[in-house]
Amino acid sequence: MSGTASPSWLRSPWIQDLALACVATLADVLFWGGLLSPLATGGDRLLVLLLAVPEFGALLLRQRHPVPAFLVLWALATGTAALTLHQETFYFTPYLGFLIALFTVAERRRLTVAAGALLLSLAPMALKVRYVLTDQSAPGFELAVLVSTLVFYLWLTSAAWAVARWTGANRAAAERDREQLEQARRAVVQERTMIARELHDVVANAVAVMVMRAEAGRATSDGPSAEAFGHIEDVGRSAVAELRRMLRLLRSTGLVGEESLDRHGLADLDRLLAEARRTGLEVELRTDGTPVPLAESVDMTVYRLVQEAVTNIAKHAGPGTRATVRLRWTDALRVEVTDDGAGRTPAARHALSTGHGLLGLAERIAVFGGELTAAPYHSGFRITATLPLG
Structure with missing residues (x-):
């Protein structure tokens, strides 16, 4: 109504x-x-x-x-x-x-x-x-009248006082909670602003420099070298765009989540793996079972899982590595990414790792009640995640 x-x-x-x-x-x-x-x-x-x-x-x-x-x-x-x-x-x-x-x-x-x-x-x-x-009071009933009247006024007055104290305590506690929540909100905003500033001053500027160097290299090269520089330039520009969106998110006043960023999902895996092949990896995508529609947040989590796993293969195993991305659909979605570790790993490639990729993946998957395992597999490495579909 x-x-x-x-x-x-x-x-x-x-x-x-x-x-x-x-x-x-x-x-x-x-x-x-x-x-x-x-x-x-x-x-x-x-x-x-x-x-x-x-x-x-x-x-x-x-x-x-x-x-x-x-x-x-x-x-x-x-x-x-x-x-x-x-x-x-x-x-x-x-x-x-x-x-x-x-x-x-x-x-x-x-x-x-x-x-x-x-x-x-x-x-x-x-x-x-x-x-x-x-x-x-009537004669002979003085004591009864005294007790009943005294109890009535004592109860009435003390009850009003006690309820007021209890209400005041609850009000004070609620006010303290609001103050603490506001302090926490301000602290989060300040921290996000600091992170945004550092991302802009360090990461975004560094990526921009790499894009400009790649652009200059492409202009002065030909053949495979020009193609490689062009690929570096494209990836760099994409990274700058992602950083720009992330900086805008971090500097926003509301505590919004990933929905403010561009969405990726299973439909984007072919393009993701195509980019990985351009770095020299031999990546194959296999699907077992019948795919079912996923919630948008789960869909994005699966994409991020494959993205991180393939990126790790490129960083740690290097060009020439054979990798397989397998999606198994049952009552749960099992995502498995394996590699043979047979690539040509450049020296100091480990310096490209932040050391937080797998930890972030485990946190993402745990939100949906899933599990993540990562361990050596034969001569290479295997990352496996299981996500309930219910």
């Missing part, structure tokens, strides 16, 4: 305080006051209405000034209770308003102030008990 949300003006704290002040004052005048009593005189009724005015004002301002509002209502409750005790026709004690003010102080102020307010509550409470005991 449309229009189920409450109007914005009803959610205003000022409107809520006004409504509470009206309801509490009216309840005190009618329930804890003798406005409608047949024994009350016109002067008594007028006095009740006049005393309700400062109660209403104190309740209206209790959120902004909890302690002054409580003192006003305490004075009203104590004074009117004493007056009620000594006047035969006058009856008024704004005890509901007093409890609301006590609740506000206990919720929003430290323990010593809240305990002091609770101690002050004994005065109007004792006067109310005394009034009931002397004016409303």
Whole structure:
């Protein structure tokens, strides 16, 4: 249904305080006051209405000034209770308003102030008990009236105070959690900004220099050398584009994920393996079973797995290596990348490794309940990942 949300003006704290002040004052005048009593005189009724005015004002301002509002209502409750005790026709004690003010102080102020307010509550409470005991108890029932009235006011007052303390503790804990979350958010933003700056100043600039050198090499070469320089240039430009998107992601204010980057999946494996063959690898793709549609995040994870595995083969085994990428579809997707390790590994090729590729893959796959294993296999290496399809 449309229009189920409450109007914005009803959610205003000022409107809520006004409504509470009206309801509490009216309840005190009618329930804890003798406005409608047949024994009350016109002067008594007028006095009740006049005393309700400062109660209403104190309740209206209790959120902004909890302690002054409580003192006003305490004075009203104590004074009117004493007056009620000594006047035969006058009856008024704004005890509901007093409890609301006590609740506000206990919720929003430290323990010593809240305990002091609770101690002050004994005065109007004792006067109310005394009034009931002397004016409303039948002969022989004094003890029963005393116990029941005392228990009622003690329970009512202590319950309001205890609930307020519990509410205040929860509010403080929630505020601390919000502050810690905000601090963590700022720390993440600062760290992302620092990472983005380092990526731009070091990695992006270095890749840009390599692209320019490759472009210059292609312009001054011909044949296979020009083709190799062209391939380096294409890969470099692609890397710069990926870095540009990553820098934009890292510098964004929202903590967004990989959905902000370009998506790759199984449909892109042929192009990925074609790029690998241009580096000198002999890569074959095999598929067993019937492929099923994958969730976008799982699809991208499989692509990243094959990308990292093939890149590792190029870095560590080198040109001439024979590799196989096998996808086995059952109740789970098993991805297996093996190589024979028979390539011509250039010297110092290990310097191209960051040492975090397999760790990142394991973290990606673990998110989906999968497992990753990587170990030597015959003369080469094998990486295997199993991803549940359920």
